[in-house]
Amino acid sequence: MSTATPVAPAAAESRTYAAYSRSLLARLLLNREAAVIAALVVVFVYALGNVQYFDGPLTIYNLLKEYAPILLMALPMTLIIVTGEIDLSVASTLGASAAITGVLVVDHDLSVPSAAVVAIVVGALLGALNGFFVAYVGLPSLAVTIGSLALYRGLAEGLIQDKRISGFPGALRTWPTERIGDTQYPNIIIPIIVLAVLFGLLLHFTSFGRSVFEIGLSDEAAHFSGVNVARTKLILFTLSGAVAALAGVYVALKSNSVATDTGAGFELKVIAGVLLGGVSIFGGRGALHGVIAGVLLIAVLNSALQLDGQGSEVIQIIIGLLLVGSVIASNFLPRIRALLPRRAVTPEVTSKTPVNGDHTRKVAQ
Amino acid sequence: MSTSTLAPSQESPATRALHTVLRSRELAIVIVLGLIILLATARRSSFVLSADGWRDTLLAPSILLLLAVGQMVVVVTRNVDLSVGSTLGITAYVTGKIFVANPDISVIVVFLAGLAVGAVIGAINGVLVTLFKVPALVITLGTMYVLRGALTREVGSDRMNAQDYPAHFEKLGTQQVLTIPVLTIIALVVVAAVGYYLHTARGGRELYAIGSDPDAADLYGLPTGRRVLGAFVLCGALAGLAGVFSAARYATAFSGTGSGIELQAVAAVVIGGVAIFGGSGTVWGAAIGAFLLVTINRALPILGISEFWQGAVVGALIIGSIVLDRVLSIRRTHQLVEARDHA
Amino acid sequence: MPDDEECREERTPTLQLRDVAKSFGAVAALRSGTLEVRPGSIHALVGENGAGKSTLVKIVAGVHRRDAGEFRLLGEPVDFGSTAESKAAGVAVIYQEPTLFPDLSVAENIFMGRHPRGRGRRIDRTRMYAESHALFARLGVSIDPRRVANGLSIADQQLIEIAKAISLDAKLLVMDEPTAALSGNEVARLFAVARSLRDEGRALVFISHRFDEVFDLCDTVTVMRDGAYVSTARVAETTEAEIVAKMVGREVAELFPKTPAPLGDVVLEVRGLSSAGEFHDVSFQVRAGEIVGLAGLVGAGRSEIARAVFGVDGYDEGTVTLDGRVVPKGSPRRAIRAGMAFVPEDRRQQGLVIESSVARNVSAVIRGGLARAGLLTARAENRAAGPWAARLQVKTSALDMRAATMSGGNQQKVVIAKWLATGPRLLIIDEPTRGIDVGTKAEVHRLLSDLAGQGLAIVMISSELPEVLGMADRVLVVCEGRITADIARADATPENVMAAATRSTSTATATKEPV
Numbered sequence A: 001m002s003t004a005t006p007v008a009p010a011a012a013e014s015r016t017y018a019a020y021s022r023s024l025l026a027r028l029l030l031n032r033e034a035a036v037i038a039a040l041v042v043v044f045v046y047a048l049g050n051v052q053y054f055d056g057p058l059t060i061y062n063l064l065k066e067y068a069p070i071l072l073m074a075l076p077m078t079l080i081i082v083t084g085e086i087d088l089s090v091a092s093t094l095g096a097s098a099a100i101t102g103v104l105v106v107d108h109d110l111s112v113p114s115a116a117v118v119a120i121v122v123g124a125l126l127g128a129l130n131g132f133f134v135a136y137v138g139l140p141s142l143a144v145t146i147g148s149l150a151l152y153r154g155l156a157e158g159l160i161q162d163k164r165i166s167g168f169p170g171a172l173r174t175w176p177t178e179r180i181g182d183t184q185y186p187n188i189i190i191p192i193i194v195l196a197v198l199f200g201l202l203l204h205f206t207s208f209g210r211s212v213f214e215i216g217l218s219d220e221a222a223h224f225s226g227v228n229v230a231r232t233k234l235i236l237f238t239l240s241g242a243v244a245a246l247a248g249v250y251v252a253l254k255s256n257s258v259a260t261d262t263g264a265g266f267e268l269k270v271i272a273g274v275l276l277g278g279v280s281i282f283g284g285r286g287a288l289h290g291v292i293a294g295v296l297l298i299a300v301l302n303s304a305l306q307l308d309g310q311g312s313e314v315i316q317i318i319i320g321l322l323l324v325g326s327v328i329a330s331n332f333l334p335r336i337r338a339l340l341p342r343r344a345v346t347p348e349v350t351s352k353t354p355v356n357g358d359h360t361r362k363v364a365q
Numbered sequence B: 001m002s003t004s005t006l007a008p009s010q011e012s013p014a015t016r017a018l019h020t021v022l023r024s025r026e027l028a029i030v031i032v033l034g035l036i037i038l039l040a041t042a043r044r045s046s047f048v049l050s051a052d053g054w055r056d057t058l059l060a061p062s063i064l065l066l067l068a069v070g071q072m073v074v075v076v077t078r079n080v081d082l083s084v085g086s087t088l089g090i091t092a093y094v095t096g097k098i099f100v101a102n103p104d105i106s107v108i109v110v111f112l113a114g115l116a117v118g119a120v121i122g123a124i125n126g127v128l129v130t131l132f133k134v135p136a137l138v139i140t141l142g143t144m145y146v147l148r149g150a151l152t153r154e155v156g157s158d159r160m161n162a163q164d165y166p167a168h169f170e171k172l173g174t175q176q177v178l179t180i181p182v183l184t185i186i187a188l189v190v191v192a193a194v195g196y197y198l199h200t201a202r203g204g205r206e207l208y209a210i211g212s213d214p215d216a217a218d219l220y221g222l223p224t225g226r227r228v229l230g231a232f233v234l235c236g237a238l239a240g241l242a243g244v245f246s247a248a249r250y251a252t253a254f255s256g257t258g259s260g261i262e263l264q265a266v267a268a269v270v271i272g273g274v275a276i277f278g279g280s281g282t283v284w285g286a287a288i289g290a291f292l293l294v295t296i297n298r299a300l301p302i303l304g305i306s307e308f309w310q311g312a313v314v315g316a317l318i319i320g321s322i323v324l325d326r327v328l329s330i331r332r333t334h335q336l337v338e339a340r341d342h343a
Numbered sequence C: 001m002p003d004d005e006e007c008r009e010e011r012t013p014t015l016q017l018r019d020v021a022k023s024f025g026a027v028a029a030l031r032s033g034t035l036e037v038r039p040g041s042i043h044a045l046v047g048e049n050g051a052g053k054s055t056l057v058k059i060v061a062g063v064h065r066r067d068a069g070e071f072r073l074l075g076e077p078v079d080f081g082s083t084a085e086s087k088a089a090g091v092a093v094i095y096q097e098p099t100l101f102p103d104l105s106v107a108e109n110i111f112m113g114r115h116p117r118g119r120g121r122r123i124d125r126t127r128m129y130a131e132s133h134a135l136f137a138r139l140g141v142s143i144d145p146r147r148v149a150n151g152l153s154i155a156d157q158q159l160i161e162i163a164k165a166i167s168l169d170a171k172l173l174v175m176d177e178p179t180a181a182l183s184g185n186e187v188a189r190l191f192a193v194a195r196s197l198r199d200e201g202r203a204l205v206f207i208s209h210r211f212d213e214v215f216d217l218c219d220t221v222t223v224m225r226d227g228a229y230v231s232t233a234r235v236a237e238t239t240e241a242e243i244v245a246k247m248v249g250r251e252v253a254e255l256f257p258k259t260p261a262p263l264g265d266v267v268l269e270v271r272g273l274s275s276a277g278e279f280h281d282v283s284f285q286v287r288a289g290e291i292v293g294l295a296g297l298v299g300a301g302r303s304e305i306a307r308a309v310f311g312v313d314g315y316d317e318g319t320v321t322l323d324g325r326v327v328p329k330g331s332p333r334r335a336i337r338a339g340m341a342f343v344p345e346d347r348r349q350q351g352l353v354i355e356s357s358v359a360r361n362v363s364a365v366i367r368g369g370l371a372r373a374g375l376l377t378a379r380a381e382n383r384a385a386g387p388w389a390a391r392l393q394v395k396t397s398a399l400d401m402r403a404a405t406m407s408g409g410n411q412q413k414v415v416i417a418k419w420l421a422t423g424p425r426l427l428i429i430d431e432p433t434r435g436i437d438v439g440t441k442a443e444v445h446r447l448l449s450d451l452a453g454q455g456l457a458i459v460m461i462s463s464e465l466p467e468v469l470g471m472a473d474r475v476l477v478v479c480e481g482r483i484t485a486d487i488a489r490a491d492a493t494p495e496n497v498m499a500a501a502t503r504s505t506s507t508a509t510a511t512k513e514p515v
Helices: A024-029 A032-050 A059-082 A090-107 A112-136 A141-160 A189-204 A207-217 A219-224 A229-255 A266-276 A288-307 A312-339 A347-352 A354-364 B013-023 B025-043 B051-059 B062-075 B084-101 B107-132 B136-155 B167-172 B182-200 B202-212 B214-220 B224-250 B261-271 B283-302 B307-341 C005-010 C053-061 C083-088 C106-111 C125-139 C154-167 C184-199 C211-217 C240-248 C302-310 C332-338 C347-351 C358-362 C378-391 C408-420 C438-453 C465-471 C494-501 C505-511
Strands: C015-024 C027-037 C041-046 C068-073 C091-094 C172-176 C203-207 C220-225 C228-234 C266-275 C279-287 C291-296 C317-322 C340-343 C426-430 C457-461 C474-479 C482-488
Touching: A032 A288, A059 A090, A059 A189, A059 A207, A059 A229, A059 A266, A059 A288, A090 A112, A090 A141, A090 A229, A090 A266, A112 A141, A112 A229, A112 B307, A141 B261, A141 B307, A189 A207, A189 A288, A207 A219, A207 A229, A219 A229, A219 C347, A266 A288, A266 A312, A266 B136, A288 A312, A312 B107, A312 B136, B025 B283, B025 B307, B051 B182, B051 B283, B062 B084, B062 B182, B062 B224, B062 B261, B062 B283, B084 B107, B084 B136, B084 B224, B084 B261, B107 B136, B107 B167, B107 B224, B167 B224, B182 B202, B182 B224, B182 B283, B202 B214, B202 B224, B214 B224, B214 C083, B261 B283, B261 B307, B283 B307, C015 C053, C027 C041, C027 C053, C027 C203, C027 C220, C041 C053, C041 C184, C041 C211, C053 C083, C053 C091, C053 C172, C053 C203, C083 C091, C091 C154, C106 C125, C106 C154, C125 C154, C125 C184, C154 C172, C154 C184, C172 C184, C184 C203, C184 C211, C203 C211, C211 C240, C220 C240, C228 C240, C266 C302, C266 C457, C279 C302, C279 C317, C279 C457, C279 C474, C279 C482, C291 C302, C291 C438, C291 C465, C291 C494, C302 C332, C302 C340, C302 C426, C302 C457, C332 C340, C340 C408, C347 C408, C358 C378, C358 C408, C378 C408, C408 C438, C438 C457, C438 C465, C457 C465, C465 C494, C474 C494, C482 C494
Parallel strands: C027 C228, C041 C203, C041 C220, C091 C172, C172 C203, C291 C457, C291 C474, C340 C426, C426 C457
Antiparallel strands: C015 C027, C015 C068, C220 C228, C266 C279, C266 C317, C474 C482
């Protein structure tokens, strides 16, 4: 279609551009994700040296076993928050899925894999329902998912009522929590790693992922460039439902029992982990490895404090403070930086004199 | 000329008022509420017609009523306060502490203390939100955690029990004046006062303006920071008062008191027709929404729906309300544009 | 002109600005703003888009704080940190774009924060509505003060802004293009009100692109160019040509270097397009190599038509055909695949993902094709974006710079690069040079002309009459959602275009020319 390209870029175009304004090292180290990872390492090393039993053989195993559902749900949640939406209903979807698995396996003698498939399909549908209301009816996701938080939890309650389902049969029940060989890692981290890689590629290395960021930065501009905003959101909410349902199956098997409040309150831990990991609540900014580090940071803190004899309320306080602190830092620091002399004008200034610039500013004040 | 059809309507004030009421979103919830009460009463007359039933119908919503009013004021400014459940838990516990230390203290002082503690918490939220310009959802999610954790750390597995609260305070929890529970009267006075303020005071109208378009409010020169801070202080204070109510009504407080009720408060507001992104809605709507939520929970078992499906019904109600609001708003915009079009 | 001019000259100027400067990041929006407005005078402030007028207005209004320069009100040095402060000091501003509270009533939009109050500090709604009526009566329009602002036309919104500003009883009234969306009658009433305010001894600043309005209403005119003061003169002692020369700083002709191109086949055909509340029965064709200008008032429906054609918005009736194939409605993706490109009016919100990098913006539409085995890398995006940025001479230090840090002209080049990279058959470009410096403006015009010469069909929407007349092969005039005239380049004059743009609907349908 040569006629369709009236102005092809001339091959001999004189001007070329540097791909990046900062050095590779600066790009790798001076960002939010690196800070979270550093914090994770520091806390981990500190705990190894100072918390009794933290270096024990069960620490990492227990930590991963407990936080596996949070890690799972944080993956699609990252993408949803990057688009500027939110899904508060994930823990209720988890509860509904655990209830479905329990009822099908224990009451109806279905095999675990078939029950899991049913549960995940139902979870995807529940997610798609959220997505439909948000993307096609145009309702705010905050309000919709507060509603479905109640609705899906209600489904779980209605399904199991006052009984407590327990006694899952079969070897498959224990598989997720069995260790891989002699390592400290439970089997569940295999699907987690696979999904993390897939979601990482989806968000950072596909055209779809670019749309996700664009929608978060400006859904109007995305729409004007031909991005199907509604369909993208529908897909993300559907994925969120499916993954939450997978986490629900895992939780049912792990604890070998399901109650009406299974997973209640997990949504806040998931969101806390995602935001701690550097994803902006306004959308458009964040990276999956930061989120994983954020969730693990909470998990490590939790386990270290527990081993130190602290109650679960301390971790609650710390999560809360981290959440407030991180959003203030990520929102406030750039504004302070914006007040500093304009580094962005030319690359020379950026690379050579930032320290100088800061200094001048301080003197001027 | 394009504006000619936008001429002022020629209705009389009375007709206009009637039209406003008939078309109002609040009326829709009142009808639903009335239907539910009617149906439940038809099934079991004691639901409303017995002395206990009557009292419970009025008393049960009083706590959520306070929370919904406070939440509404915050939501109308395009913010949200998720920390109200933790605030409620703290003041319920503090109330017990005060009585344990000083059993003869006046009930009025305890109420004021609850209001004050709540107001301080609200002020912290408000300052964080307005000073750092960070989203209220995240800030109050954080303070919800911190406050709940602090309460749990203080209380531990301990709990305040009936013997910790003086009898006259507990009695207040169920006391009635002319068959109307005292707590409900206080809550209704709060609803009326806040509603009056929002409707008739400049400050109240500014809250709507801020929620309707925060940037326009700044451009207009409205004191947005101060108003939003005020909304959070009021919301916190009412949550604090709700904590005292909770202590009086249930004569107990423990580390989990009020946890999860913040979502009910937001739900009541949404059901009551307050836009979650601010700018429109009324306190009356939020109050009726709270009544409806609590009454549905009581009525469902009577209507033959297992109590285990209550959560699902409430969830469906919330989603149904926002879908309804969306449909109504699209229709209204369409009508306004049509009116302009056929000039 | 009043004859006590001498006395007036003695009095303290209401507003004095001297060498006021303001920068946003890398962009110096205002380098040296100087303006002196006396009481009892209507002072015109003219200059091209991007000359710094709006920034100057926002400094006076307290929206922005100046970086440097002198700012006095009634002789006193002032430094407004907020719009509340400027309001309290007696400054009222009508902004270019109306900013109303959509959920609130018209009357509340006028009186927010200063509602009339009755007993017990209660808002007196009856009085508020009565006062709103009185304001609208003075402006000669009738808008129901009780209705909500949501759904009002731009003209009505602008009238509410005007009513609001008048009701402030200000010493200084600044009007930033208040007439852009108004019809002839409405403009006349506004001018009558402005003159009566002047006769009361107030100072008015009037910004407009229409010289007839400047000469009709104002007594003094200050010209700005590229963020700096150029000159001040009495309107009676200057001419339009003089002002234009100062605004542009060179001959006008060289700004619009449209070279005639041979016309090819029909590329775009729009037939009977209607959308309730936006536009009605719009039909036109665009040929390869042709630039069709869409002229009309702000809010007449030009952008809405463009948006519907491109599929950003849906429409109720009609068809859009590109190269003989019907383009499905409501899908920009399909429109792009069919060969359309759309540079929208609002660059920061719609044209660009402003917080995203140059590379990602330029490759935004074509990136699907850059992926290998479904995977897309930054490297591939940079490779694709670099040559296009170079082709359009985008000035940036690196491809990962955020678009937000660039000047308006460079941002516009990024948007155009993004679309040219798709190899379009039709380019719809809405306000191609809004907020762009003069140099880049000429570049954009030359580019459009070149593109047409290479066989691209172009639809250009512009509120700048000289731009339309200079660039378009054919001018379609839109008025109240209908095409009211189709004028060939040779016949187009400012007069006949403006006449068609402000024609009332009834006569418009009668005289509509077939296309």
